[in-house]
Amino acid sequence: MTEQEVDPRFPDPGDTPVGEVPGPDAEPELPTRPGILRSILRRRSTVVAAVFILLLIVVALAAPLLAPYDPTEQDLLIRLQGPSGAHWLGTDDYGRDALSRLIYGSRVSLWAGLQATGVALILGLPLGVLAGFYGRWLNVLLTRIMDAMMSTPSLVLAITIVAVLGGGITNAMLAIGLVMTPRFFRVARAGTMDVRHETYIEASIALGCSTWRTAVRHILPNVLPPIVLVISVSLGTAVSAEASLSFLGLGVVEPTPSWGSMLKTASSNMSLAPYLVWPPGIMIFLTVLAFTYLGDGVRRALTRSRSGRQD
């Protein structure tokens, strides 16, 4: 039962992304596309995760409508007050409404996840396809570089980049995105190499189609499904990483609310306002969990459709 589900080389969305997180290039097989969605939706945990993430997106988009207060408005006379009818989750050390900040914080978390994953995708996917397609020295060179990036202590790299470029969510996420790039690279490269010498691709090249066209038309569709899995896992990693960096004071700039910076506040007011520590932490936890379960669902679906094809 459980044994096949656990893969030691599978990237997990732990606290912080780390150098040695081998990509899931173990399964670069091509599934048949229409079957995937159905098989993803067959698992209840995956559906719950997807619904949670959808809700989160709705909350983030509708934050101004949902939040009872302006998340940056201070009222210093009601600092650090526990949950009440007026402030359901209490107030922070500037008298700001914790619930409103939590709601607006979902924007930062999702946006951070998108940015970091976007950077990793934009860098990793084309480079991976390129390396897999051309092979030879380019493959060797790019693989070496990516290996080096993976061996770099990622939080150190992120901290350095933030230190140099200054705080702010974009810089932080650029850093996290860079660190996650090799994951995408590896999967894209493996997926490309798998089909590189298939007859239809050789034929496409022989027919005089540009390599660019070949790559987009024939290779990308085969690389994308496993990439979807990496995207889901990476989103979770990025949400968690953003929280860590903001907690260290290297992420969002005040007064922008983020779950990580809310935890920073909670940490420095722990004895006076212990209630502040729960909501942001639980939200980070649930979001990361949801992305993990979604990724897990995708992975299972891919595995299933692969084995289905083989049968």
Place this chain on the structure above:
Amino acid sequence: MTMSRRRAGRYWLAFVAAGALALTACSGGSSNDPTSDQAATSSAAAGAGSQSSAATGSASGSAAAPAADVDTSAVLKFTSAGPTRNLDPAKQTSYGGWGYLVLVYDRLTMLDDKDQVVPGLATEWAFAKDGSSLELTLRKDVKFHDGTPFNAAAVKANIERGQTLEDSSLKASLQSIAKVEVVDDYTVKLDLAKGSGVSLPSVFATDAGMMVSPKAIESGAKLEDGKVDAGSGPYVVSEYVANEKVTLKRADSYWDPNVGTLAGMELTRVPDASTRLKGVQTGETDLSLVSSANEVAQAKQLADAGQIKQNLVTFRNVLGIYLRTNQGDLAKPEIRQAIAYAVDPKAVNALFSGTCAPTRQLVPANDWSAIPDYTYPYEFDEAKAKELVQKAGGGKVTVTFAAGTNAEQPANVVQAALTKVGIQATLNPVPNSENEPRFIAGDFELMVATSWSPKIDPAQTVDTYLLDTYKLASDPSLIKADAAKAADPTLSQEQRAPLYQNIWKTALEQNWYIPLCNQTSATIYNDKVLNAEAIPWANIGIWDLRNIAVKKG
């Protein structure tokens, strides 16, 4: 005015004599009076009014701890956030490190806990009638720890070292001294650059007055790592780890037997205030200082419960807003006035749980140069601020502050307040080591900081903040004439005071600086520690622990 200086000088003599008498009494073992602590404090408080009578206060202060009660085998454990980059008095880039040095390197003058200048290695000082020189009379009974005698030649060597050492941090402090002349073994005459030097007696109570053994200076010994024993203070360094720990042991002999009564001290740097508080609470630490609002409030709770002792000191330093009124939108008078109107010192006080007393002056209210019955022209008024911003057609400003310091929260409050009145304000956190130097270098237009530290002499305050280092006076011509006139050492305090009051008024009207409040520092300690309620420098966030002793038992 030279007269009154002279008179002050005679008081110093009287002080030394009184001190000597007190010492004899102590060594006779007759002053076991448990109330002498309080007596010392109250007499010091009573003497705070004028410079000369303060000397008496400090005299009884230093004689307060009765020798018989004092545990001379105790090792005091002290923690603070003060950074200590090195132990060379001439290489201190900020005053945070003075507290570690002062126990090893005695100064020419000292400050008492009421900010009065009292004798140190110099027993007397007097300006020449024409203000062209300052003459110091020195103690005759002092030897450096390396055996070299302390004398006029030593003073000369030290001042010249501070002025010429390649990376000396004392050049600005000592620039008013044109020449050092050895009159006799124990008299030294400092020739002053014209119209300057009035603040020297108080400057000598800082790192600029710390005396290093001429032998060490001559040999070019490296003082940074504390391995060369070149001071003459009550303690010597036995172990030093920069920015972490200074371990001291008592010097073999010291001219004031009431000072340096501990067998040793361990001064540990603990940047986190809650850890320091915890240390005193658990008994791991004997004495510490905290100044962040949460810890001051917690210290009060613990003190009320009798778990620790605490003494609250209002900071001399001001928490406020530095403005470069010639940069960006701050060049518009409406915008900077709007900023002054928009920020409510009471809100900042609430943020600090009532531990930041609102102030609207550039010097402490009891300072002789303070403006009597002052009304700040831009008292908090949100409507007026909004109106001004509208008139200026909106404004944009970046609020810089040192991340992770006491300025972080007020900066957030300032940012919110400015946003509320229609100014587009963004926060710019920078490393703690960078905000001041880079503001000085002109990198930032507006900075919220706790660093405004009124010097003992207003001349130095004007130089440091308005005209020289910080250069806040974007139009120096408004105050230059008054400043030059007031820096004349031949003038009396009464003559200088109105000039400074004018300067302060101009600075505040021009919004070169917006003062908000004085924070509170809590000295926290256990009941064995003596004299902790009267630690000089505690009101600028550092400490002079020379009088600290530990009770027997």
Place this chain on the structure above:
Amino acid sequence: MLRYAGRRLLAAIPLLFVVPLLVFILIDRAPGDQAVVLAGENPTPERIASIREQLGLDDPLIVRYFDWVVHAIRGDLGTSLLSDQRVIDLLLRRMATTMSLVLVAMVMAVLVGAVLAILSAMRPGGFFDRFINWAASVAIAIPAFWFGLVLASLFAVTYQIFPPFGYQPMSEGFGTWLSYLVLPGIALGLLPAAEVALQLRSALGQVLKTDYVLNAEAKGLSRPTIVMKHGLKNAAIPVITVLGFRVAEVLAGSVTIEIVYNMPGLGQLAVDSVQNRDIPVLLGFVLFSTIVVVLVNLLVDISYGYFNPKVRS
């Protein structure tokens, strides 16, 4: 085998120099003049110039970089701009704290993870087995630093069972040392504990299906005896490999945990050096952590090669 290890090591060495080069390039583009910062409250132009000269800030980037490399090879990482301490001393002293933390976290992870896995394996598919499997996969999503905050809030602030903050070295007594490490150790150990539980349970499951275990069962040996005697021995190897992977991750996680618990370790040093732009310390830290990660990866690779000869070719 040795040739394989040697080849891997050689491939890893350039990395040690490429990462610091990246840092050099990045720092070169940073706003703010280091010399101005160091000049402190007396930034006269001549003082700034002399500091620039002293630090060689006027040299071209590549000269500064090679200078640093040459010194680093000799074991000299320079002195901290902030404290004037030798960087190598700083790193070594701080390492004791971080290593203590990582050690306690890993020991807890192995103990807790192993106990849970063994208990699960006793009755495969039972309620406990399924619960642990679920709990462990959920636990992996818990941010370690938040878990640390919650633990501190509950067990150090509300119920004052453990000291809330700080660290005491072993020289202050084993009990004292441990008392400061229990909460941060649990927080940091949660993730590897969950992974050990999952991995070991999985490995045990596979081992327990093999013929000789089935034989042993047929011979009438009790389930606990089989699990402990045959299962654990054979299941340990893949678990050790997983732990190898996680050492680097735990090291990275220690940064936030050290901040939460205010422990004077490498992570705090790194954050401090970033906040104060103490470049020599930051570079030293980067080099140091790269070495650790490379070494750990190398060990994992070698152990892979050892257990799986195919990799070696």
